[in-house]
Amino acid sequence: MVAPSLPGVSYVMPVYNEAAYIDDAIASVLAQDYGGDQELVLALGPSTDGTSERVERLAAVDGRIRIVHNPEMAIPIGLNRAILAARHEVIVRVDAHTELAPDYTAAAVATLARTGAASLGGLMVASGRSRFQSAVARAYNSRLGLGGGAYHGSAVEGPAESAYLGIMRRSSLIAVGLYDEGLRRGEDWELNFRLRSAGSVVWLDPTLRVTYWPRDRWSKLARQFVATGIWRGELVRRHGGRHPLRYFAPPALVVSSGASLIVLLLQATGVLVGPTSLILGLVHLAPVAYLLLLAGLLLAPSSGRTIADRATFALVIATMHVTWGAGFLRGVVLGARDAVDRSRIES
Structure with missing residues (x-):
């Protein structure tokens, strides 16, 4: 009996001014231990720190990397363009500040099939290099820092409010209209809210772990959290x-x-x-x-x-x-x- 083939996977990644992290982020995607077809679709904003040139060089030598342009520098717009350009049904969102464990995709696809979920996420495991970034990472990993969201440390598998990054079914995303392009933050929560409202399952699998590199300066952290708070207020x-x-x-x-x-x-x-x-x-x-x-x-x-x-x-x-x-x-x-x-x- 021939084993069924694994579904193809399209990784989608919005990228803008990430020269310090983009090489490791892309390398962690391309190093996935997964037997199905894979591609990486980058939604590339007009970076000013050399990120665009790095990405274009990598795409020129690896046919798995494709680029769609995101001149608006808006994450939901870039993600939608990447999803619409994707060739495969399984969509794996990756950020340029993240790194995936080698077995991430294989485990995620298995959980997606087992649960029938439309959207699946794991745990954000923040990490730091400098003293400040390490402190921010501890805050991200702490219930005190971000209020105890499940993907910041829950060890219980099951239905979830939202999914960190997300391993998703392309058909389900298209059915609910993809990401809301009017949002600039909180787009993950809002998308998963619509998926749940449509009767789809959103699932947390804590065995899936993603390394996340937070902001490395006080001014960057403050600007990020002001913007995130504003958009959460908009969602309320x-x-x-x-x-x-x-x-x-x-x-x-x-x-x-x-x-x-x-x-x-x-x-x-x-x-x-x-x-x-x-x-x-x-x-x-x-x-x-x-x-x-x-x-x-x-x-x-x-x-x-x-x-x-x-x-x-x-x-x-x-x-x-x-x-x-x-x-x-x-x-x-x-x-x-x-x-x-x-x-x-x-x-």
Whole structure:
């Protein structure tokens, strides 16, 4: 009896200004231990750091690499162009900041067939090179950093809210209209929301692990999280309360901290006195508790080996929460408008 052939796989990767990571990302795709046909479709933005030239040289010598152009530099637009150009039914999204384990594709295709899922994801395993990037990686891998999303550390296989990156069926994506090209962040969650709403299964397989290299500078991290928060706020405007409560914690922190500062100024100037001051002073509890939490991170071994590592981790956590929360409030109140993530555009 002849074993059935493995389905072909098309990897789709949006790329813009990733000279420090693109070679390793592409190499991890081309090194996949998988017996079916494979191709890599790169949605290439007009990079200014030599990324485009690197990609074009690699495509010239390896027929598995194909390029579609993404002059808009918008991730959903680039992904849609790559998916429409793809030759195979199984779509594997890969980012230029990621690296796949050699057995990633084989395991993913097997799980896709076993579960009948339309979209499947594994775990994001963040890693760092410098002290700062390593602190950001610890924050990504921590429930405290990103609020405990399943793909940041869950060990339980089963139906999921969304899928990190995603191993997907091309026909299912086309049936729901592909990625929403009006979004600039949060496109994965929104796509999986529509797939689930259409009755399809979204699945988490924690045996699938992807190495992710986060932003390596404070300014880049802050810009990334402001933009991400803005677009999450936009998604809340569109879909109402159909979001996990964890998304509302950072904006609640920002609001309570702002209110605390105002009350503190009124108390210091004598405007608030007596019972009114005591009652309104309760607003100080949330930011004080948060500061104590950050102070506790300086003592926690999981925050880093040295006091400098732990202090960096605490400041990274605070940066993530405050910038994301502030962005979220702007997105809810004003909408995302033309907000973009400039963390790859500016140094």
